[in-house]
Amino acid sequence: MTLLKEFILPRFAQWLIVIFVGVTITFIIPRLSPVNPVTEALARMQMYQNIDPEAVQAMHDTLLDLYGLDGSVLEQYVNFWKRVLKGDLGPSLASFPLSVNQLIGVSIGWTIGLLGTSILIAWTLGMTLGSLAGYYPNRWWSEGLEKTLITVYPVPYYILAFVLLMAFTFYLPIFPLIGGARGTAALTWEYITSVLHHGFLPALSIVIGATAHRFIMAKALTTTEKSSDYVQYAQMAALPQRKILFYYVTRNTLLPQVTDLSLSLGALFGGAIIAEFVFGYPGIGTTMYTAINNGDYNAIMGITLLSIVGIATASLLIDLIYPLIDPRVRYR
Amino acid sequence: MANDVLRATIRDLFRFSLSFRFGSIILVIVGILLLLSFFSPFESDDRRVVPRNKPPSQEFILGTTGNGQDGFWLLTFAIRNTLMVSGLAVLIGRSIAVMVGMITGYLGGKTDRVISSIVDSIIVIPRLPLLILIAAIMQGEMTVLSLALLLGILDWAHPSKRYRAMILSLREREFTHTAIFSGMNAVKVVVQEHLPFLIPLLLADAVAGFLWAIGMEVTLSVLGLSDLTTPSIGTLIFWGNYHHALLRRRVWILAAPIAASVLMVVGFYLVSLSLSEYLDPRTRLSRLTVGEQIDGGKAG
Numbered sequence: 001m002t003l004l005k006e007f008i009l010p011r012f013a014q015w016l017i018v019i020f021v022g023v024t025i026t027f028i029i030p031r032l033s034p035v036n037p038v039t040e041a042l043a044r045m046q047m048y049q050n051i052d053p054e055a056v057q058a059m060h061d062t063l064l065d066l067y068g069l070d071g072s073v074l075e076q077y078v079n080f081w082k083r084v085l086k087g088d089l090g091p092s093l094a095s096f097p098l099s100v101n102q103l104i105g106v107s108i109g110w111t112i113g114l115l116g117t118s119i120l121i122a123w124t125l126g127m128t129l130g131s132l133a134g135y136y137p138n139r140w141w142s143e144g145l146e147k148t149l150i151t152v153y154p155v156p157y158y159i160l161a162f163v164l165l166m167a168f169t170f171y172l173p174i175f176p177l178i179g180g181a182r183g184t185a186a187l188t189w190e191y192i193t194s195v196l197h198h199g200f201l202p203a204l205s206i207v208i209g210a211t212a213h214r215f216i217m218a219k220a221l222t223t224t225e226k227s228s229d230y231v232q233y234a235q236m237a238a239l240p241q242r243k244i245l246f247y248y249v250t251r252n253t254l255l256p257q258v259t260d261l262s263l264s265l266g267a268l269f270g271g272a273i274i275a276e277f278v279f280g281y282p283g284i285g286t287t288m289y290t291a292i293n294n295g296d297y298n299a300i301m302g303i304t305l306l307s308i309v310g311i312a313t314a315s316l317l318i319d320l321i322y323p324l325i326d327p328r329v330r331y332r
Numbered sequence: 333m334a335n336d337v338l339r340a341t342i343r344d345l346f347r348f349s350l351s352f353r354f355g356s357i358i359l360v361i362v363g364i365l366l367l368l369s370f371f372s373p374f375e376s377d378d379r380r381v382v383p384r385n386k387p388p389s390q391e392f393i394l395g396t397t398g399n400g401q402d403g404f405w406l407l408t409f410a411i412r413n414t415l416m417v418s419g420l421a422v423l424i425g426r427s428i429a430v431m432v433g434m435i436t437g438y439l440g441g442k443t444d445r446v447i448s449s450i451v452d453s454i455i456v457i458p459r460l461p462l463l464i465l466i467a468a469i470m471q472g473e474m475t476v477l478s479l480a481l482l483l484g485i486l487d488w489a490h491p492s493k494r495y496r497a498m499i500l501s502l503r504e505r506e507f508t509h510t511a512i513f514s515g516m517n518a519v520k521v522v523v524q525e526h527l528p529f530l531i532p533l534l535l536a537d538a539v540a541g542f543l544w545a546i547g548m549e550v551t552l553s554v555l556g557l558s559d560l561t562t563p564s565i566g567t568l569i570f571w572g573n574y575h576h577a578l579l580r581r582r583v584w585i586l587a588a589p590i591a592a593s594v595l596m597v598v599g600f601y602l603v604s605l606s607l608s609e610y611l612d613p614r615t616r617l618s619r620l621t622v623g624e625q626i627d628g629g630k631a632g
Contacts, residue, residue, distance in 0.1 A: 014449060021453035029462070032469055150351070154601035155594050156547035158554055162569070163590065170578055270458040274551055288461055289555075292468050304461060311456045 015316045022308040027077060030297045038063045089302035094294035100302035103287055110180050111283035114199050115268050118206040123261050126214020131250045134222025153212040161205040161278040168201055175201045178280025202279040221253035258325055259318050266314025270307030345606055355602025362596050369408035376409040376563050388584050395584035398575045406563050407588050413564040417480045418545030422538050424484025433495025434522045438503060454489045467557035474559045483545050491537050495530055502526045532611040539604030543597050565593045
């Protein structure tokens, strides 16, 4: 019972506060935008036809009502929470009559597939290579690997992605320029290979960046851990090196790495805006970018809400299961 | 005296650290390019002063753009502006971070809990969408200065937590109590006694901030959300893409800013890497056994 009261409840309260404050801030900011979604929508409608001014005024009022933008900001805010608690993110303002739920539903699968896979691959790769390089710091391969990844790591993600795009869709056109797949979704060999073909380059760019980061962290942690007494003892006891490294050293460096992994998986719902922008990938980042450009408050709010909840939940979960991963951490 | 210490430190770094040697050489090159911008024969917004779309040659070593600008001189302006934006952003962000970190770390108690939970809430807000959102709101009115301000305001939450942890541990040290008992007030204790301990962390952190700010400058410009009339690494790439430099086989227009940005960030990163390695007490110990020159540095 004290466990619940002193450990779980405070963290749960923190989770609630974090989500509440985060969502409130993101509620206010788009409303400072001069882009008014109602006039935008009306402008789109009037692009190809002349409409009677009175009818325009009537439509303006109807749209305000439909979009949930009537009333003071405070009223909108209260209504917003009411809706969200029911699981309804409201109508999309730019692609009305689609709802934000539908918009997210269409794109989230692409993002989870692309980002989820690349994050897991990068984590495993970075952990393994970093641990090996930290344990054997003076081999030619570990030095070469370190020099390469140190050069790659600070490069802005956009530059990395853009250079890959230039290299593999323009000079050496073996990958498609945009899109997530070819043809209609079906469980055919052709469709699945086209998904992989389209996703390869964006995934590669994410994997390269994330692996470099993971490698540097893993190597630093392993180097520190390697100087511990127990490692020297194990070496003197002539345990197999591989066993010392992966059963003792790496396990001890796992804690911050698992935290990072869970946080980046939690951030998955925010999508990878730049990756999806560069490679024209139909994920949630692209949806977000379009929403921002169109002043689509509801879609912006919906996606931000999702990513805030994702990250907050990931850090709550990791807090709660820490003691299971590392027995040195006790529930306090 | 302080000068001697600095010189000794730099000499040691040069001698022992490969990454410092490479990094500082790269940064010196970047610095020279930056300074050259002040001696440019053209203004940064001069158009049609040279033949248009010429590939790199002896006369125009980085070619010329579609607007008739010289690629090389334009690049020097771009480097200057990008570094100015990111430098200012780092300064603003770290100042806020140091202040918040000191207040929460030193005061502790209720103030700490309230501010810390606000900071925790700010950390979970995804920064890139927020940045794009604000930049989209300010579209057209974005200047170099407001971009720097925006980046600075968004980049303090994480570092402030690191500084807070540092101050928290410093507060429990013997010398803090001595200072308080000898009648120093809180501000003085924090600024005079604790701040010096933060400086190494701050240095390494500032470089991380630089990397982030440069990346964001490029990202926002490429999306067309920064001040597109001012040449910067990002806007050069934006205009290159806008005029389809790749499809028209004018790759030099894009290659120059890409190469410059890579050079810049790698230089910064290598120097920060060697600095944090140098400041790490564990490696300092192993270095002491290599030579005694450091003793001179330590005495200061």
